[in-house]
Amino acid sequence: MASGDIVRLENVWVSYNGTPALEDVNLTVGEHDFLGVIGPNGGGKSTLLKVILGLIRPQRGIVTVLGNLPERSRSSIGYVPQHSDYDRDFPVSVMEVVLMGRYGKRGMLKPYDGKDREAAEKALARVGMLSHARAQIGQLSGGQQQRTFIARALVSDPALLLLDEPTASVDTAMQTDFYELLEKLKNEMAIIMVSHDIGAVSVFVDKIACLNVRLYYHGTREITPEILEATYKCPVQLIAHGDIPHRVLREH
Amino acid sequence: MFEAFQFEFMRNALMAGLLASIACGIVGVYVVVKKIVSMSGGIAHASFGGIGLGYLLNFSPVLGAMFFSLLSALTMGLVTRRTRLPEDTAIGILWAIGMALGVIFIGLSPGFAPDLMSYLFGNILTVPLSDLYLMAGLDLVILVLTVAFYKEFLLLSFDEEFGTVAGMPVDGLYLLLLCMVALTVVVLIRVVGMILVIAMLAFPAAMARQFTHDIRKMMVLSVILGMIFTFGGLWISYLLNHASGATIILLSGLTLLATYIVKALQHRTKVRFTR
Numbered sequence: 001m002a003s004g005d006i007v008r009l010e011n012v013w014v015s016y017n018g019t020p021a022l023e024d025v026n027l028t029v030g031e032h033d034f035l036g037v038i039g040p041n042g043g044g045k046s047t048l049l050k051v052i053l054g055l056i057r058p059q060r061g062i063v064t065v066l067g068n069l070p071e072r073s074r075s076s077i078g079y080v081p082q083h084s085d086y087d088r089d090f091p092v093s094v095m096e097v098v099l100m101g102r103y104g105k106r107g108m109l110k111p112y113d114g115k116d117r118e119a120a121e122k123a124l125a126r127v128g129m130l131s132h133a134r135a136q137i138g139q140l141s142g143g144q145q146q147r148t149f150i151a152r153a154l155v156s157d158p159a160l161l162l163l164d165e166p167t168a169s170v171d172t173a174m175q176t177d178f179y180e181l182l183e184k185l186k187n188e189m190a191i192i193m194v195s196h197d198i199g200a201v202s203v204f205v206d207k208i209a210c211l212n213v214r215l216y217y218h219g220t221r222e223i224t225p226e227i228l229e230a231t232y233k234c235p236v237q238l239i240a241h242g243d244i245p246h247r248v249l250r251e252h
Numbered sequence: 253m254f255e256a257f258q259f260e261f262m263r264n265a266l267m268a269g270l271l272a273s274i275a276c277g278i279v280g281v282y283v284v285v286k287k288i289v290s291m292s293g294g295i296a297h298a299s300f301g302g303i304g305l306g307y308l309l310n311f312s313p314v315l316g317a318m319f320f321s322l323l324s325a326l327t328m329g330l331v332t333r334r335t336r337l338p339e340d341t342a343i344g345i346l347w348a349i350g351m352a353l354g355v356i357f358i359g360l361s362p363g364f365a366p367d368l369m370s371y372l373f374g375n376i377l378t379v380p381l382s383d384l385y386l387m388a389g390l391d392l393v394i395l396v397l398t399v400a401f402y403k404e405f406l407l408l409s410f411d412e413e414f415g416t417v418a419g420m421p422v423d424g425l426y427l428l429l430l431c432m433v434a435l436t437v438v439v440l441i442r443v444v445g446m447i448l449v450i451a452m453l454a455f456p457a458a459m460a461r462q463f464t465h466d467i468r469k470m471m472v473l474s475v476i477l478g479m480i481f482t483f484g485g486l487w488i489s490y491l492l493n494h495a496s497g498a499t500i501i502l503l504s505g506l507t508l509l510a511t512y513i514v515k516a517l518q519h520r521t522k523v524r525f526t527r
Contacts, residue, residue, distance in 0.1 A: 053417055059487035079417050090285060091467045092410055100407050103418040109400055152414075 004031050005067070006160050006190040007052055010063030014047055021047040022058070025215045027187040029160075034186040037194040037207035043212040045194035046082070049162050051078060052192070066159060071158075075104040078153030078189070082164040083145065088138035093134040094148050098123055101155035123151040127181060143174035150181070162183065163193040261377050264499050265496075268443055269482035270377040271387040272452065277475030278398050280457035283468060286409040286429070291328060293372030293490025294343035295430065296437045296449040298324035300342040303371050303446070309405050313371055314383060324350055327456055329427040340360055374497025375447030376486060380476050390435045397432060400472075405429060407465060443482065444497040454503040457482065461501035481507070 005030040014022040021044045027152055031037055039045055050056040054070030065073040078101070086131065098120040099112050106112060123131040127147040137145060147164060153161055163182075167175055182191060193205065209217035283292050286502070302320025324346050331342045358365050369377055404516030407415045407426050415422045433453070440449045460474035483499030492499075 034350075055413075055416060072418055077417070081411070081413055084412065087285075087287075090410055091461060091465045092406065093465070097410070098404065100411070101406060103403070103415070103420060103519065106403075108404065108420070111403060138437055138465075160406070198464060216385055229295075 004125060005029065006031060006033070006134035007192070008062075008064045009051070009157070010062040011053060012058045014044070014056060014186075015060045016053060020213055022051070023213050025211075027072050027173045027209065027217060029190050030193060031159075031190055032186055032188075034182065034204070034206045035193070036190045037192065037211050038196065038208065039194075039211035041196055041251045045196075045211055046164060048211060048215075049164055049192070049194060050072060052160075052162060053077060053210050058202070059172060075156060075228075076159045078150075078156060080149045080153045080163045080166060081148075081162070082168060083149060090137060091136055093133070094124070094129060094140070095120060097137055097148055097170060098133075098155055104156055117128045120151070123155040124148075127151045133252075138190060141171075141174075143170045145169050145179065146174075148177065149242030154185075157190055161189050161191045163191065165195055166193060167197055201220065259490060260502075264379050264381065264384060266313045266483065266485060268376050268387065269486060271384065271391050271477060272443040273456070273478030274391045275387075276396050277460075277473075278394055278477045279436040279472050280453040280455075280474055280478075281460070281471050282405060282409060282429055283433060283453045283456040284461060284465070288433070289321045289332060289450065290340065290343055291332075291333045291430070291455050292433045292437075293450040294328060294347040295321050295325045297347045297436050297445050299434075299437055299441070299446055300354035300372075300463055301350040301352075301357065304354035304361075308357040308361040308369075314386065314438060314441060314510065316437045317371070317446065318435070320350060321437045322427050322431055324429035325434040326427060329423075329430045333423050333426065338443055343474050365496055370409070370445070371441060372447050374441070374443050374448060374500075375497060376443045376482070376496045376500075379442045387439045387442070390439050393433050394432055394439075397428070401428070422513050427436040444500055448497055448501045451505060452478065452481075455501075455508050458482075459504075459508050460509060475503075 006017045007027065009025050009027040012022055012025040013020070025048070027091060036231075037045055037048065046051055047056060051058055052065060054063075054065075054074060063070055068075075092216055095117075099116055101123070102112055102116040108109060121130060121133070124133055127150050129144060129151060131229055132140060132144060132148075137148065140148065150166075152165075166178065182193070185191065186206075194211075200215055207217075209215055266280030283289055294373065299317040299321035301324075303313040304316070305320070306316030309316075328342055328346050331337055331346075332339045335342075352388040356470040358368070367375075367378070369375070404415075404425050406421060407418070407420060408422060408429065412422050412426075415425075436453065437446065437449050440452050444452050456474040456477040457470065459477055461471045464470050464473060482500050485503040486496055488494070488503060489499035
């Protein structure tokens with residue numbers, strides 16, 4: 001094992017009330033890796049992220065993040081939750097949302113100071129949202145909200161960025177912008193993104209894993225039709241990677 | 253109306269209204285944005301057990317209410333966080349148990365329970381000076397906690413999961429917030445009564461929310477609205493000789509309804525013109 005591994009899962013098993021969510025999952029993510037995890041809804045994608053965050057403790061197996069317990073490494077993880085269901089009317093500004101990302105550095109009972117604000121402005125500038133700092137979160141478009149939540153994850157200078165279904169609330173036209181942003185970020189940190197949107201993921205990430213309770217992963221971004229079928233339990237449109245991304249349609 | 257203020261009970265009533273507006277304006281904002289309105293209703297109703305206990309053991313029913321509302325806030329918080337019982341079931345159970353205990357305690361206490369109605373439905377005109385001091389003290393506690401935990405409560409209300417990931421003790425802070433609701437119930441009990449408390453927690457904050465997207469401004473505005481409703485309701489009840497608590501609630505409820513209707517009409521005209 002290389003000591004530079006950001007995330008390491010060995011034989012991880014998780015189940016809810018006897019229903020398996022993850023079975024014997026093995027995964028290694030190195031520095032500057034950009035891993036896409038695809039799989040059907042209910043396939044355990046969010047569970048995988050929660051295991052890496054230390055929110056769920058696996059029944060069996062070992063999880064390390066930056067060589068430590070996940071709970072210990074949380075301050076080095078930037079997390080972008082799936083935000084399809086949050087309260088858009090919530091009275092909070094873009095700046096206040098990004099400042100929340102400084103909580104881990106600031107701690108309880110201490111108000112955010114000038115340094116936190118500076119870091120928040122820097123993070124907002126990085127995602128191109130500085131001019132919206134004073135806007136209420138719900139007034140933004142889906143893509144802008146997504147950028148705000150990424151800024152909140154970046155504000156603590158993470159070594160690992162976790163994105164849960166980031167394209168769910170972003171319209172197709174904005175998605176290219178969004179992936180170009182991630183392209184830049186992957187030079188500075190490892191990124192794990194989970195999504196059910198195969199087409200969107202496969203063009204931009206470096207490595208792909210397929211997850212449906214079991215994880216199918218070969219350390220490249222080539223996925224074979226057999227892996228996809230095993231993951232989705234039915235024939236799927238396969239996107240091959242050439243110089244120009246194109247679709248390969250298989251017979252159903 | 254000014255001749256009314258020469259009476260001490262009227263001056264006390266205004267003071268009580270002011271103190272109640274501060275508590276319900278601040279805590280009400282969290283109750284509305286964190287969507288714990290029915291949880292707060294449960295805490296308020298369960299406090300009836302404490303009122304009964306006060307009558308039975310011959311101590312201040314308001315202190316009894318404080319003890320019970322804090323106890324029910326902690327129990328409801330722990331039960332919803334630590335067990336698999338659905339939140340609304342837990343609320344329903346504790347709501348009913350608290351009230352049932354109150355009925356039993358009052359039945360057991362000798363003789364007639366004086367001012368029972370004023371604890372149930374409030375009577376701002378009979379608030380004794382000792383209760384005013386208690387209300388002021390609780391307001392101070394609520395203010396200090398709100399300032400101290402401002403960034404924590406904002407993160408707790410907006411995105412609990414992110415708070416956990418950031419290392420914030422979300423369960424403890426949630427219990428603290430519920431305890432602040434319990435203290436607010438005590439502050440409001442003399443003004444609108446435990447049955448109507450929930451309206452004073454929700455109405456001013458819900459109305460303030462329509463005018464601002466800044467949570468601090470929302471608090472200030474909802475304190476001001478609370479004062480307008482309590483003083484306006486008190487004045488109307490004085491003129492018409494109605495129960496003050498119920499008049500305050502009806503005034504704020506009708507005003508809230510009117511703002512929603514005006515907003516909806518404005519929205520419709522806007523849509524028509526943009527077409």
